[in-house]
Amino acid sequence: MRFEYSVIAAPTKAEKAREARTPTDRYALSLTAALNRMAAEGWEYLRADVLPSEERSGLTGRTTIYHNVLVFRRPQVVDPEVKRLPQPEVEAPDAMTERP
Numbered sequence: 001m002r003f004e005y006s007v008i009a010a011p012t013k014a015e016k017a018r019e020a021r022t023p024t025d026r027y028a029l030s031l032t033a034a035l036n037r038m039a040a041e042g043w044e045y046l047r048a049d050v051l052p053s054e055e056r057s058g059l060t061g062r063t064t065i066y067h068n069v070l071v072f073r074r075p076q077v078v079d080p081e082v083k084r085l086p087q088p089e090v091e092a093p094d095a096m097t098e099r100p
Contacts, residue, residue, distance in 0.1 A: 002076040006043055008034065010068035034070065043072035 011034055014026035035045055050066050057063040 003073040004076045005046075006038070006072045006074075007069050008038070008072070010034075010048060010070050012068075038070075038072050042074045044074060046071045046073050 011027070011030040013030065014020075014023060015030045015033065016026060017029050020026040020029045038045070047070075049069050049071060051069060052064050052066055054062055055065050
């Protein structure tokens, strides 16, 4: 089975809610919302990673920034008879007839 993957940034700001009283509870609520949003689109949560990214710092400097990301996957829909993704069918345009 083949999969396609999606990576999103992990939430950095906690959502406020009446039932979430502590900062940890609020962050867990934000994370739950992100996971449920992706699950509603058919994505399965796979893992969380911290990955480096080299970015510019000033005019000539460079620095490494670390990003927290969430990795998701879902089965890729591919016809086994065809080696490429299915293409949408295009309807033929209606024939235009001229009237005298």
